[in-house]
Amino acid sequence: MSQLTLCFHDDVTSNKEKIQRIFIEYMRNKGVFKNKAVLDENFLPDELLHRDREIQRLVQILAPALRGYRPSNVFIYGGVGTGKTACVKLVLKELDEIAERENLPIKTIYVNCKLKKVADTEYRLLARLLHEIGIEVPSTGLPTDVLYLRFFKEIERKGLITIIALDEIDFLVYKIGDDFLYNFTRINGELRRAKVSFIGITNNLNLFRQLDARVKSSLSEEEIVFHPYNAMQLKDILKQRAKLAFNDGAITEAAINKCAAIAAQEHGDARRALNLLRLAGEIAERRNSQVVLEEHVDEAARKLEIDSVSEAVRSLPRQAQAVLLAIIKSTKNKNKTTTSDVYRKYRDIAMRSGLRVLTLRRVGDLINELALVGLVEARTISRGRYGRTREITIALDEPAKDEVRRLLFGYFM
């Protein structure tokens, strides 16, 4: 950027020459990436490291499908970025392949319950499942029991052994309750030819514990736990990807180690590690560096935090943003506030910016939603004689907080 401006202030050569020089320079410099898509969130490598045991368990559990039996339901837990999704997708893919080759009536379905407007409600989940078996339904309007019926009728007609992986199932259970799971497990008994099994994936053990007892026992006939990766395992995973993603010699061992070390501290999150690596590469390219260095990783770590936070804030509904601003304002000079303090500030903000002023009850829920996204922390405390309330703190470091403040001030003031 600074180079560009400098060039244009130089009057010795013509614009044309100057522009061409930059383009040619850009072409000659081949950049650090060979195939950046490999570092994308959705890229699925065909070799998953350090998960042999987990994969083998899953394969053994699902194998009976090949002989026409219903595989046991499985519950899979583990923190974010421990490879749950990747392993399940990989195993399902291989199962699909064999089923197709052997012409077996097996259908595997993977659904992420957190995907907004796709599978984040009971109706949409059903619509999604139907879509997967080739039936399209309107995006709204029909009663859910009709969708259940159509789904079961269709798999019964085709005599399908259906394996349904519900990723981030805790999200859906938290949002709409566990009735839908009960519906599935119950109707399974009434199927004649078809069979349905579930793979429930969650990173929240607590929510699982709160499931209805019948649902819980039925859904966790088998369980697999995914433990966080340690720094060495992350290093292996990163190396494997780096080989595919970067040009030869375009990344240093030290840079990879740094990514692994940082991610290992953050709950062994492989996704974080990969994001770090990609961003470090992008920063290196922007700096016109031929090699990704440790310093690029450092900068990536700083930027990643701020990027994700500002994205989270941007995608918040207006009212939630107002509440967040109220929290920021009332934590000025101290680090904790209470619900009532926040509410007073919130009222001012809402009134001044022409927003409808919501009730305290609702604002309380909005605070919870902010806590769920990880922007604030809220725990209920008792001040004895002076009643109960929640103690609210902002869960961000200073640079991130400044960024949030900047954004929200822009929106509201």
Added chain:
DNA sequence: CGTCCACAGGAAATCCTGGTTT
């Protein structure tokens, strides 16, 4: 040791949107 504060948070109701069925 009982009160009683200042909320937490559950449940149901309301209002709306965008859709279907009859």
Added chain:
DNA sequence: AAACCAGGATTTCCTGTGGACG
């Protein structure tokens, strides 16, 4: 056109409660 349906946001009404104070 009337009667339903799911779902999102919000309100209304409500019961519950940890612990400082008296």
